[in-house]
Structures are given as C-alpha cells and as structure tokens.
Amino acid sequence: MVGRVLGVLDAFSAEHPVLTLSELSRRAGLPLSTTHRLVRELTERGALERDADGRYRIGLWLWEVASLAPHGAGLRESAMPFLEDLYEATHQHVQLAVLDGSEVVYVERISGRNAVRIQSRVGGRLPVHATGVGLVLLAFAVPEWQERVLASPLKRFSPRTIASPAELRRVLANVRRDGYAISDGQIEPEVLSVAAPVYGEQDTVVAALSIVVPSEGTDPRTLVPAVRAAARGISRALGAPRAVRVSGGAHWETL
Amino acid sequence: MVGRVLGVLDAFSAEHPVLTLSELSRRAGLPLSTTHRLVRELTERGALERDADGRYRIGLWLWEVASLAPHGAGLRESAMPFLEDLYEATHQHVQLAVLDGSEVVYVERISGRNAVRIQSRVGGRLPVHATGVGLVLLAFAVPEWQERVLASPLKRFSPRTIASPAELRRVLANVRRDGYAISDGQIEPEVLSVAAPVYGEQDTVVAALSIVVPSEGTDPRTLVPAVRAAARGISRALGAPRAVRVSGGAHWETL
DNA sequence: GAAAGGCTTCCGCTCAATGGAAGCCCTGGT
DNA sequence: ACCAGGGCTTCCATTGAGCGGAAGCCTTTC
Structure with a gap:
C-alpha cells in the first residue's frame, strides 16, 4: 500500500x-x-x-x-553563502551535489543567464563517473563502493567520457591526491567542470561543489583555488573538524 | 491509508x-x-x-x-538569475514566496553571511499579513480570499504588526496602488522588507519577491526600483504578458 | 452519429493492513 | 547487580478498508 x-x-x-x-x-x-x-x-x-x-x-x-530533508535545508542553508561567493567571482554555474548509489543528485545550483548550457538540474541525477562532482564523491567514497562502481558498466556520453575502469581508477587516485577533480567534455563536449569535496561533521565527504564553465578558453587550474576554498568554507560551516583545524595554522592537511 | x-x-x-x-x-x-x-x-x-x-x-x-513541484524547479529556475542580481546589488536576504491559504511559503532564498537574522526558512511558512511578500500576495489575490483573511484573526508578533482589519485593508489598497509593499518590524522589530509581485503566464500574481534588510538606517524606498525590476524580470521569464508588453514602450501599465 | 479516450462513481469481495502482545536490548537510577 | 522504563522488532488472528471491474457520463475527433 x-x-x-x-x-x-x-x-x-x-x-x-x-x-x-x-x-x-x-x-x-x-x-x-x-x-x-x-x-x-x-x-x-x-x-x-x-x-x-x-x-x-x-x-x-x-x-x-x-525541504526538511538533510540534503535540503541543512546542507543548502550552510552552503548557500559560499555558492554565492563562487558565483559572484565567476558568473558561471555553481552547483552542489550528493552521492546516491552510482549517481550524483544535484541539490543546489546557481546559474547565470549567460552561462553555458548544462545537463544537470536541481533534483536531477547524473552518473557519478561522468561528472566533476561525481568523480569527487566517488574518489572519497568507501573503497567497497568504489569497486562496485568500477565493476559496473560505465556509460559513454561523448568521446571523452571515462568509460574504462582502468582510466576511472587512475582518475580517482588523482582526485584523492589533488583534492579536486576536473571533468572536461564528458557529457557535453564544450563543458568543463572543476569540483572539490565538502566534508561533514565526521570528516567524511558528504557533498561535492563544482563550477561549470565553457571548455573553450579556460584553464581549469585557475579555478581550483576558488572552488576548493568555497568547499572548505562549506565544510567549516558543516562543522567538519579538518576544515576548522586549518585555521590553527600549524597543521596543514596531508592528502 | x-x-x-x-x-x-x-x-x-x-x-x-x-x-x-x-x-x-x-x-x-x-x-x-x-x-x-x-x-x-x-x-x-x-x-x-x-x-x-x-x-x-x-x-x-x-x-x-x-523538486518536481512547480514551486520547485519551474519557478525557481526562472527566478534564480534575478534573485542573484538583486542579491549582488545588496548582499541582503532575497526571497521568493508563494501564497497558500493565509500563509506564505518561502520557496527560495539567498542570504549573505552578514545579513540580518530573519524568521523565514525555505520550505517554511509565515502569516500573510505580517510579511512583505504576504502583503503583496494578498493584495493581488482574488477579492473573496482577501475578505476571508480580513475576517480572520490577525495574529500580532510585535507592536508594529498589522493586527486590525481596517489597517490591513488600507495597506492592501496601498500595495495595489503602488505595486509594492513595505513591511517594517512586523515580526522582528529591526527587520524591514520590500516586496513586489511576480506575474505568471495568465498575468496573475503567482509569487512575490522581497528583500529583507535591517530597519536601521534604511530608506525602503531606495530599494523599491531594484526589487520591482527583479520581479518584472522573473515575470517576463515566466511568460507574463504584462511583463513583456512593457518593452514595447508605448503602453505603460496603469495601476 | 459513432468511436475512442478520459474521468467518476459504485459495490461485492477478499486479503493485506491492523494493533495488541510478547520479547529483546539499552540506559539510567538505586 | 537489579529493576524500571523506554525504545524497538516481530508475530499473528482478525476484519474492514482497499481493491478493481463495471457502468455511466463527458469530451473530442472523424
């Protein structure tokens, strides 16, 4: 019933x-x-x-x-000012997503009128391996879950979609090493995203923040510091110990 | 069941x-x-x-x-860029609300870190007579509904809450005449909001947009043009004929 | 006018929802 | 250590609420 x-x-x-x-x-x-x-x-x-x-x-x-869902009011309320900051700096799509199964769910997004057209929709889903936020969320997920996704078929959306487990495995390792992900042309050829992890109270990755821009004429690395700083800000607002610790100054996180 | x-x-x-x-x-x-x-x-x-x-x-x-609710994706998607603009200009709370019964429901909000503390919450409700958005939504509601609210007890939240039907009736008439509402200290003494109507496809008011600022040191009238412009923008994005017509130039709306 | 599709209502039937009861576990107080 | 209280989890006899086919109305199209 x-x-x-x-x-x-x-x-x-x-x-x-x-x-x-x-x-x-x-x-x-x-x-x-x-x-x-x-x-x-x-x-x-x-x-x-x-x-x-x-x-x-x-x-x-x-x-x-x-709206009472934790992915609604709580996460969103804490994240919004930082999404704002990032949006004001770039006027491109800024979005926040969480992991559910082998997909990401977009829980917030700020878009400008002239921003590049993208596939994601608030409340919508995309596969984890083909999106910047997805790569971040998967990279920091429990290893069992990573293996599960790596063992599943990876759907191809464009010639640049990560479609082999070996390649995905390598990318995930890079994400963990670098603390961010770049997804370039995986779904839409002209679209690139830079994503960083958002940590929660237990110092686990609970969401990912990304900015989505046209591939043309963009060096993604120039966006990394801003995205990571905003993600750090959200983590701190969520009470993540690692994000608070940094302001102590002596103990820099080792990735 | x-x-x-x-x-x-x-x-x-x-x-x-x-x-x-x-x-x-x-x-x-x-x-x-x-x-x-x-x-x-x-x-x-x-x-x-x-x-x-x-x-x-x-x-x-x-x-x-x-998220598929029309008050979710549809309205929000269209309104977001305009909320953004208004937020960037002021860095104060910008919110969008719809009418449900004798209450407003907040469907979107953008808040800055240093903005004044307010009672509303996305997904939350407040009485129509005690909020800027509520005054707008009620002023342009069908007369039967207005009478219904006017005939009901008007709860008082602060010394400045509109608590008499006569006063509310006068305020509503002013809102319709002016095309915006100012709500000053009706719930929180130090909080003031300026609100304007958002029109939908049928040229009926489907939502209200407001900005919320500290009462202290603010002349609300300086905010009116920006709020009304943003509300007009959203109305146009929603396909409201009256909002498109203005760009024709010859026929100014008469209120 | 006929046909098709979309609703709205009715009602006999039945089985899935119900909720009291039993049992287990945990916590706090004495 | 023991007891009480509270929070769950499971079981199962009972029955009435949910079910869905059928009838009928309305609208649209040809």
Whole structure:
C-alpha cells in the first residue's frame, strides 16, 4: 500500500512533471479506479495538486515536507553563502551535489543567464563517473563502493567520457591526491567542470561543489583555488573538524 | 491509508527534522507497530532515511520527487538569475514566496553571511499579513480570499504588526496602488522588507519577491526600483504578458 | 452519429493492513 | 547487580478498508 502511494509519486519525472489521471494510472501500473482513489487523497492533502486542465502535479505540501530533508535545508542553508561567493567571482554555474548509489543528485545550483548550457538540474541525477562532482564523491567514497562502481558498466556520453575502469581508477587516485577533480567534455563536449569535496561533521565527504564553465578558453587550474576554498568554507560551516583545524595554522592537511 | 503515510511524513517539522520511531508514532498518533511498518516501507523506498543512531529523517528520494513541484524547479529556475542580481546589488536576504491559504511559503532564498537574522526558512511558512511578500500576495489575490483573511484573526508578533482589519485593508489598497509593499518590524522589530509581485503566464500574481534588510538606517524606498525590476524580470521569464508588453514602450501599465 | 479516450462513481469481495502482545536490548537510577 | 522504563522488532488472528471491474457520463475527433 505504501508502495502504491509512492509509486504514484514516482510516476512524475522531469520529462513528465504534469500528468493526467490516465497517464498516472499507466505509469504507475495501477488500475484506473485505484489510481483515482489514491490521487484524490493525495490531492486533498496537498501532496499532489490539480491544475485547471484537470492534470496532476507534485504539490506544495510535499515540497514543504521534503525541504526538511538533510540534503535540503541543512546542507543548502550552510552552503548557500559560499555558492554565492563562487558565483559572484565567476558568473558561471555553481552547483552542489550528493552521492546516491552510482549517481550524483544535484541539490543546489546557481546559474547565470549567460552561462553555458548544462545537463544537470536541481533534483536531477547524473552518473557519478561522468561528472566533476561525481568523480569527487566517488574518489572519497568507501573503497567497497568504489569497486562496485568500477565493476559496473560505465556509460559513454561523448568521446571523452571515462568509460574504462582502468582510466576511472587512475582518475580517482588523482582526485584523492589533488583534492579536486576536473571533468572536461564528458557529457557535453564544450563543458568543463572543476569540483572539490565538502566534508561533514565526521570528516567524511558528504557533498561535492563544482563550477561549470565553457571548455573553450579556460584553464581549469585557475579555478581550483576558488572552488576548493568555497568547499572548505562549506565544510567549516558543516562543522567538519579538518576544515576548522586549518585555521590553527600549524597543521596543514596531508592528502 | 494514504492519510497514514502522509501523517507519518507530516510528523517531521523544522523543530523536529529527525525523529525516533517512538516519536514518530506519538506525533502521527499511530500505534507503534503500525508506525514501524509504514516507516520501514518508506525507508526502503528512500522517502525516509535512517541515521546511524536509528533515527529517521526525510529522505533524498522524496526530495527529488518534490523538486518536481512547480514551486520547485519551474519557478525557481526562472527566478534564480534575478534573485542573484538583486542579491549582488545588496548582499541582503532575497526571497521568493508563494501564497497558500493565509500563509506564505518561502520557496527560495539567498542570504549573505552578514545579513540580518530573519524568521523565514525555505520550505517554511509565515502569516500573510505580517510579511512583505504576504502583503503583496494578498493584495493581488482574488477579492473573496482577501475578505476571508480580513475576517480572520490577525495574529500580532510585535507592536508594529498589522493586527486590525481596517489597517490591513488600507495597506492592501496601498500595495495595489503602488505595486509594492513595505513591511517594517512586523515580526522582528529591526527587520524591514520590500516586496513586489511576480506575474505568471495568465498575468496573475503567482509569487512575490522581497528583500529583507535591517530597519536601521534604511530608506525602503531606495530599494523599491531594484526589487520591482527583479520581479518584472522573473515575470517576463515566466511568460507574463504584462511583463513583456512593457518593452514595447508605448503602453505603460496603469495601476 | 459513432468511436475512442478520459474521468467518476459504485459495490461485492477478499486479503493485506491492523494493533495488541510478547520479547529483546539499552540506559539510567538505586 | 537489579529493576524500571523506554525504545524497538516481530508475530499473528482478525476484519474492514482497499481493491478493481463495471457502468455511466463527458469530451473530442472523424
């Protein structure tokens, strides 16, 4: 029964954010009358809303509840000022993502009007191996998880996508060594991102911060200090011991 | 049954974003074993997550689904660049809110590190009569709804809260005449906000944009043009005819 | 007008949800 | 060490709430 309720919610997607009752029934694989009953209750409660054409969409109440997710208010609230700083310095896409399975989920993004077009969407997912934030999150994930991803097929999006386990393994080692990742043309040929890890209270990597710019005419290394500084700032705001320690001055972190 | 699932979700709040099973059971008013069963299914699906201490919180999957709400991705995506502009100009709180019942719901906010402390929270609510965005949203709501709010008790938060229907009625008329609202010290004595309406495709007010600053040393009227311009920009991005029409030059809107 | 598709409502049936109870574990107090 | 209280986890007999086929209405298209 819970599964059916959640199945109805799962019928919505970025491609289909608004659906008729029949579409919901088909996408959720439920009989029409069952769907109707569920949808009516969900709508009465505000989890779904119905527009003037009788179509359904996700409702405000559900969004309010979901805003309580740790990846919502907590992380976002702490990160926002630093995302701002980074955005002001560059006026390019600045985004924050977390790891879920073998994908990253974008939890915040600041984009300028004239920034390069990118594939990510707040609330959306992309594979971990093909994105800057993904490389960072994977590099600092538990080794078992890294091996799991390395043992899975790596989907190719462009000629420059990291598609072999050996190459990915090498890149991950570089990320750990350097403390940042550069992803160039892995999905969109003209798009490059520089990403750095965000640490939480337990000094584990809980998110990744990246900036996304046009590949053309950009030396990614000029962006690294700013991205890392902003990521450090967020880590400190999240209470990460390693990020606080640096201000002591004597003990520089060894990577 | 749907009610029970949603009741569990509704047990979470900004004050209690993380709950034990027993707390959930109590807050949702359900027997422990029922709660346990529901919570387990919700957790398996990712709607809830369980931390290392065995406590539950809202999960990433639910947040992803909820990001599809029109108040999430759609409005936010269009509004973000304009919120950015306004933030860059002022480095004070910039926020976007929508109307729900007699309350506003904050759907986006950009805050600086040194900005004045405010009561609102993304995903949170405040009464419509005591906030700048609320005054705007109410002033342009359907008259029936305005009357409904005017006929309800107006809670007082500070000596300057609008607490009489006559005063609120006058303020709303001023908002409609001027095209913006100023709310000064209605909740927090030292906090002032300037808000302007955001129009959607049907040329109805679908959201309100505001900037929140310290009352001290601020002439709110100096902020009005910037707030209104940003709100106009968002309206245009949302496809509001009236916001596009202005660029024709000949037909200035009459308020 | 006919057909197709999209809803809305009804109702007999049944099985999955229910919740009390038992049991285990942990913590704090004496 | 023992006890009490609280927090979970699991079990299972019961039953009523959920189920879904069917009927009917409405809208659109040909």
